Amino acid sequence: MRDFLSxxxxxxxxxxxxxxxxxxxxxxxxxxxxxxxxxxxxxxxxSPRIISVVGPGIVWVAFAFTGVLSMNRSFANERDRGxxxxxxxxxxxxxxxxAGKLAATLTIMLAVELxxxxxxxxxxxxxLFNVWFALTALVATVGFAASGTLFAAMAAHTRxxxxxxxxxFLPISLPVIIAAVSGSAASLDGxxxxxxxxxxxxxxxxxxxxxxxxxxxxxxxxEE
Amino acid sequence: MVGxxxxxxxxxxxxxxxxxxxxxxxxxxxxLGVQIQRIFYFHVPSAIVGLISFAVAAVASVLYxxxxxxxxxxxxxxxxxxxxxxxxxxxxTGAIWAKPVWQTWWVWDANGTLTFVLWLMFITxxxxxxxAPTTERGARWAAVVAVxxxxxxxxxxxxxxxxxxxxxxxxxxxxxxGSLEDRMFLVLMxxxxxxxxxxxxxxxxxxxxxxxxxxxxxxxxxxI
Numbered sequence: 001m002r003d004f005l006s007x008x009x010x011x012x013x014x015x016x017x018x019x020x021x022x023x024x025x026x027x028x029x030x031x032x033x034x035x036x037x038x039x040x041x042x043x044x045x046x047s048p049r050i051i052s053v054v055g056p057g058i059v060w061v062a063f064a065f066t067g068v069l070s071m072n073r074s075f076a077n078e079r080d081r082g083x084x085x086x087x088x089x090x091x092x093x094x095x096x097x098x099a100g101k102l103a104a105t106l107t108i109m110l111a112v113e114l115x116x117x118x119x120x121x122x123x124x125x126x127x128l129f130n131v132w133f134a135l136t137a138l139v140a141t142v143g144f145a146a147s148g149t150l151f152a153a154m155a156a157h158t159r160x161x162x163x164x165x166x167x168x169f170l171p172i173s174l175p176v177i178i179a180a181v182s183g184s185a186a187s188l189d190g191x192x193x194x195x196x197x198x199x200x201x202x203x204x205x206x207x208x209x210x211x212x213x214x215x216x217x218x219x220x221x222x223e224e
Numbered sequence: 225m226v227g228x229x230x231x232x233x234x235x236x237x238x239x240x241x242x243x244x245x246x247x248x249x250x251x252x253x254x255x256l257g258v259q260i261q262r263i264f265y266f267h268v269p270s271a272i273v274g275l276i277s278f279a280v281a282a283v284a285s286v287l288y289x290x291x292x293x294x295x296x297x298x299x300x301x302x303x304x305x306x307x308x309x310x311x312x313x314x315x316x317t318g319a320i321w322a323k324p325v326w327q328t329w330w331v332w333d334a335n336g337t338l339t340f341v342l343w344l345m346f347i348t349x350x351x352x353x354x355x356a357p358t359t360e361r362g363a364r365w366a367a368v369v370a371v372x373x374x375x376x377x378x379x380x381x382x383x384x385x386x387x388x389x390x391x392x393x394x395x396x397x398x399x400x401x402g403s404l405e406d407r408m409f410l411v412l413m414x415x416x417x418x419x420x421x422x423x424x425x426x427x428x429x430x431x432x433x434x435x436x437x438x439x440x441x442x443x444x445x446x447x448i
Contacts, residue, residue: 147372150368150372154352154365154368157356157357157361158355158356158357159355160355163355164351164352164355167347167348167351168348168352168369171341171344171345171348171373171376172345172372172373172376174337174341174376174380174383175376175379175380175382175383178383178384178387179383182386182387198386202379202382202383202386205379206379209375209379210372210375210376213371213372213375214372217368217371217372220289220364220365220367220368221364221365221368223361223364
């Protein structure tokens, strides 16, 4: 167990150090998220009545799409620099590699979401700083990252990875998107556990199933 | 020989099916649309066979990942191809029925959403195969997609069910509320049997064809 944790930590720390030095994933994802928010501002009439209906949807479309971007970088980097073979040769269990990569992707996605919150708040006047929304976002992002990390490893090996990753990732994460939008809508309406709770439980069940399944399937994806 | 008998039996059953649907099955009450209701005998069996094909693809994929026997992969592949067609039929017939009866082509209820998502997963399954760098990897990745797709199915169903307030009364399966007339039920069961027969025929033929393709490829490799 300690070996497993230290191996995952090594992968995680490596990815974080890389991101801290280059900042390429975070910058790209953030700018993209701002652009998505901006486009939605014009796509819908941003009057308070309409925003209260479509607001949660806007937030989660932006998060899901920027999530795809962050996931893609996680393995595309390794692939482009030829370091993926090195990782595969490294004496660590595949599950540890998966866990490290997952944690790194999750950290980056959460960081982007955190920065996006004030921007959504200003653009759409959504009261996003409440604990139920934060919980929804956290649990949903774990769900995104669980299957996304697996599929990013798959997509990185193909020529058409920018096309393949959304195709793989978005249908699988549809239940999370539905639950996250509904949960956020409830939390923005000021419902507490009564409104948000069932969606949170639903997403936690999803997270657990897909964390287990994806870490099991990871070995088959990476095998040469 | 077995294939030929199956082909004869399925052809006869499908012919008899059409006669039964248009002659024997009683005309529906106006609530379901009068003559258009007969599309139900195509719609429900193709949706059910689509679900069966997904289960077959997922089980065969797990067996392939575990045992690496090519035959399992061919069964999963054939099942995915046939399933795509059955889901397409289910979606198209559903839309044709819904337009005059519900005044809309598409409703985001749990059944429709699940069918649509599983159809998407099958498309992804086939796309992953086409994009993979080697056929062996394509087979493994597609198997992973089938397993994760099967795992996500109950979540999609539940999420969409909670999300949508609008439902039709389900006539069969869990939560059934109405009941079918005896003759309607009989025709439905006959049609389902015929469709399952057609599905098995397609699986047998297509996986044999895939086996031939592989043998041919192997021969070519030996010759060059």
